[in-house]
Amino acid sequence: MIRLSNLSVSEPGYTAGAGASRPLLEVENLFVEFHTREGVAKVINGVTYDVRAGETLAVLGESGSGKSVTAQTIMGILDMPPGRVAGGSIRFHGRDMLAMSAEERRKIRGEGIAMVFQDALSALNPTFTVGFQIAEQYRIRRGLSRGEAKRRAIEILDQVKIPNAKQRVTEYPHQFSGGMRQRVMIAMSLALDPEVLIADEPTTALDVTVQAQIMDLLAELQRDRQMGMILITHDLGVVADVADRIAVMYAGRIVEQANVHELYANPGHPYTIGLINSIPRIDEKGQELRTIKGLPPNLMRIPSGCPFHPRCPRAEQVCTQQLPPLLQVGPTRASACHFAEEMVSRG
Amino acid sequence: MSDPGENVEAAVRPGVAPGGLHTAETPVPAPATGKPRGQFADVWAELRRKPMFWISAFLILVFLVMAAFPSLFTSIDPDQGSLRDNLQGPSKDAWFGRDIQGRDIYARTIYGAQASIVVSVIATLGTVLIGGFIGVVSGYIGGWVDGLLSRIADVFFGLPFLLGALLILFTFNPPGSAPSKLKVEALVAVSLMVLSWPVSMRIMRSAVLSVKEADYIVAARALGASPFRIVLRHVIPNCLASMLVYSTILIGSFIGAEATLSYLGVGLKSPAMSWGIMINEAQQFLRDVPGWLFFPAAFLVTAVLAFVMLGESIREALDPKLR
Numbered sequence: 001m002i003r004l005s006n007l008s009v010s011e012p013g014y015t016a017g018a019g020a021s022r023p024l025l026e027v028e029n030l031f032v033e034f035h036t037r038e039g040v041a042k043v044i045n046g047v048t049y050d051v052r053a054g055e056t057l058a059v060l061g062e063s064g065s066g067k068s069v070t071a072q073t074i075m076g077i078l079d080m081p082p083g084r085v086a087g088g089s090i091r092f093h094g095r096d097m098l099a100m101s102a103e104e105r106r107k108i109r110g111e112g113i114a115m116v117f118q119d120a121l122s123a124l125n126p127t128f129t130v131g132f133q134i135a136e137q138y139r140i141r142r143g144l145s146r147g148e149a150k151r152r153a154i155e156i157l158d159q160v161k162i163p164n165a166k167q168r169v170t171e172y173p174h175q176f177s178g179g180m181r182q183r184v185m186i187a188m189s190l191a192l193d194p195e196v197l198i199a200d201e202p203t204t205a206l207d208v209t210v211q212a213q214i215m216d217l218l219a220e221l222q223r224d225r226q227m228g229m230i231l232i233t234h235d236l237g238v239v240a241d242v243a244d245r246i247a248v249m250y251a252g253r254i255v256e257q258a259n260v261h262e263l264y265a266n267p268g269h270p271y272t273i274g275l276i277n278s279i280p281r282i283d284e285k286g287q288e289l290r291t292i293k294g295l296p297p298n299l300m301r302i303p304s305g306c307p308f309h310p311r312c313p314r315a316e317q318v319c320t321q322q323l324p325p326l327l328q329v330g331p332t333r334a335s336a337c338h339f340a341e342e343m344v345s346r347g
Numbered sequence: 348m349s350d351p352g353e354n355v356e357a358a359v360r361p362g363v364a365p366g367g368l369h370t371a372e373t374p375v376p377a378p379a380t381g382k383p384r385g386q387f388a389d390v391w392a393e394l395r396r397k398p399m400f401w402i403s404a405f406l407i408l409v410f411l412v413m414a415a416f417p418s419l420f421t422s423i424d425p426d427q428g429s430l431r432d433n434l435q436g437p438s439k440d441a442w443f444g445r446d447i448q449g450r451d452i453y454a455r456t457i458y459g460a461q462a463s464i465v466v467s468v469i470a471t472l473g474t475v476l477i478g479g480f481i482g483v484v485s486g487y488i489g490g491w492v493d494g495l496l497s498r499i500a501d502v503f504f505g506l507p508f509l510l511g512a513l514l515i516l517f518t519f520n521p522p523g524s525a526p527s528k529l530k531v532e533a534l535v536a537v538s539l540m541v542l543s544w545p546v547s548m549r550i551m552r553s554a555v556l557s558v559k560e561a562d563y564i565v566a567a568r569a570l571g572a573s574p575f576r577i578v579l580r581h582v583i584p585n586c587l588a589s590m591l592v593y594s595t596i597l598i599g600s601f602i603g604a605e606a607t608l609s610y611l612g613v614g615l616k617s618p619a620m621s622w623g624i625m626i627n628e629a630q631q632f633l634r635d636v637p638g639w640l641f642f643p644a645a646f647l648v649t650a651v652l653a654f655v656m657l658g659e660s661i662r663e664a665l666d667p668k669l670r
Contacts, residue, residue, distance in 0.1 A: 076568075106573065109568070109570060109571030119562060123563050124563055125563045126668070174667065192570075
C-alpha cells in the first residue's frame with residue numbers, strides 16, 4: 001500500500017495535451033470509507049490519478065468500483081457522515097483541497113472544478129427556467145446585471161449547440177428532450193469557465209444516437225477551452241475516441257492506467273482484458289455475450305491479496321496473499337497485477 | 348508529481364477560444380429578447396390567464412375592502428336597532444332581516460367581516476411563517492437540531508386545540524373583562540398560531556426532507572452555491588406548493604375557530620361583531636329568521652372558498668409542469 005504513493009505515472013516528461021505543465025488536479029493515495037451500521041465499507045483504497053489542462057482522463061469501472069465516489073470527494077459533495085476521507089490528498093493547482101476551509105472549497109466549485117451529472121432532469125431545478133438557473137451563476141459569482149447575465153446564458157446555450165437558444169432560455173427543464181437537457185446541464189457546468197470538468201456518466205441516461213452527439217460535444221468543448229476533463233464511465237466504447245488516458249478502477253483501486261491506444265491494443269491487467277472482451281461485437285452476433293464471471297467484491301469484506309483474484313482467470317497462489325501494487329510497466333503506463341510485465345511484454 | 352525538481356508554475360491557462368465567453372466582439376443578441384422576465388413575472392403571466400384566479404382575487408378584494416371600510420357597503424349603523432322590529436324577515440329597509448334586538452343583519456354581516464378576516468389571515472400568515480421557518484431549519488439542518496425542534500413541536504401538537512385556546516384566552520381575556528377589540532383579535536390570532544404551527548412545521552419539514560436529497564441540490568452544491576442560496580433557491584421553491592395548499596385550508600378553518608372561541612365567550616364578545624358570533628346567536632332563531640344564520644354563513648363560506656381557490660390557482664401557476 002505504501003508503494004502506491006511512489007507511483008510515477010505522471011513523471012515530468014510524460015506529455016499529454018497541453019504540454020508538460022504541472023497537473024491541474026492531482027488525487028493522491030486517496031482513501032474513503034463509509035461507516036454504516038453493518039460495518040466499515042472501504043470504498044476508495046488508495047486512488048491516485050491526475051489530470052492536466054487540455055487532457056481527458058477516462059475513469060472506467062463497474063458500478064461500485066468507487067469511480068463516482070472519487071469524483072464526489074473531489075467536488076466535496078460526498079455526504080459525511082456516513083462518508084469519511086481516511087487518507088490521501090486532493091490538490092488543485094498544487095494546493096490540498098482537503099485542508100481548505102469550506103468557504104475556500106466552495107469558491108473552487110463551479111469556477112475551478114465543475115461537474116456534469118448523469119441524469120440532467122433531476123439535476124436541474126424544476127421550478128426555474130434554464131436561463132434563470134444559468135444566469136444566476138453569472139449574477140452571484142460574477143456580479144453581472146440581470147440583462148447581461150441572461151445574454152451570457154444565451155451565449156453559453158449557443159455554445160452547447162442548443163438550437164434557438166434565445167427562445168429556449170425561457171423554458172423549463174421538463175420542456176427539453178433528454179439530449180437537449182444534458183446540453184443544458186453541460187452549459188450550466190461550463191458557465192463559470194471551469195478549468196477541470198468532471199463528467200459522471202454523462203450519457204448513461206440517453207439513447208445511443210444522442211450519446212454520440214453528447215460525447216462529441218464534450219470532446220469539442222474540452223478541446224476549445226483546453227479544459228482538463230475527467231470522464232467517468234462504465235462503457236469502454238464511449239471513451240475510445242474521446243479520452244487521452246484511461247484509469248481502470250476495481251474495488252476502490254486503480255488497477256491499470258495507460259494511454260488509450262496502449263490499453264486497447266495490449267491491456268496490462270486481466271480485469272481490463274475482461275472488460276474489453278465483454279464489449280458486444282458484431283462478428284459474434286448470435287453467440288452468448290462474454291462476461292467477467294462472478295460479482296464485484298463486497299466492500300466490507302474485500303478479498304485478501306489482489307481483490308480481483310476470485311474472478312481472475314489467471315490467478316495463482318500469490319494473488320490470494322499479496323496485494324499487487326500499481327507499478328510502472330511502460331513509459332506511460334502502470335498496472336497492478338503480479339503478472340503485468342509478462343502480459344504487457346507479450347503483446 | 349512527487350518530483351521535487353518539477354516546475355511549480357501555476358498551470359498555464361490557455362485563453363478561451365474565439366467565440367468563447369470572453370470575446371468582446373460576440374454579437375449581442377440581447378435587444379430582441381428585451382428585459383429578462385423574472386420568475387415572479389412568469390408566475391404572474393400564468394395567473395393572469397386563469398379565470399379562477401380573477402374570480403377569487405376579486406372576491407378576496409371585496410372582503411378585504413369590506414373589512415377595512417365597512418361603511419362603503421352600508422350606511423346603516425349595525426348597533427342601532429329597535430326592539431319593536433326584532434326578528435323581522437327580509438324587507439326593503441333591512442335586506443337580510445333583523446336580529447333579536449332589531450338590528451340590521453346585512454349591516455352586521457358587513458361589519459362582521461373585519462374580525463373574521465383579520466384574525467384568520469393574520470393567524471394563517473403567522474402559522475405558516477413560523478411553522479415553515481422552523482420546518483426548513485429542522486429539515487435542512489437535521490441532526491440534533493431537528494430532534495429538538497421536532498420534540499418541541501410534538502409538545503405543542505399534543506395540546507388539545509380547544510383546551511389550549513381556552514386556557515390562553517381565559518388567562519389573558521377572562522370573561523367579564525373588557526379589553527379593546529384589537530387586543531382580543533390579536534390574542535385570538537396568537538393563540539391560534541401557538542397551537543397550530545406544529546402542523547405546518549411538519550408539512551414543511553417533510554417536504555424539505557424529500558427535496559434535500561434531490562440531485563439538483565447536489566448539483567447546486569457542486570457548482571459552488573452557498574448553503575443560504577441552496578435553501579432560498581432550491582429547497583423553499585420546491586416545497587412551497589404543499590404549504591400553500593395547507594395555508595388556504597387553514598384560513599377557512601381559522602375563520603371557524605374564531606367563531607367557536609367567540610361562542611365559548613373567550614374570543615370576541617358581543618357587542619363586537621363577527622360572523623362566528625352572529626352564527627352562534629342565530630342558532631336558536633333558525634326557524635324564525637333563517638337569514639340571520641344563513642347570510643353570515645354564506646359570507647363565511649364564500650370567503651373560505653375564495654381563499655382556497657386563490658391558493659389552488661397560485662399553486663398551479665407555481666408548478667411549471669402544469670403550465
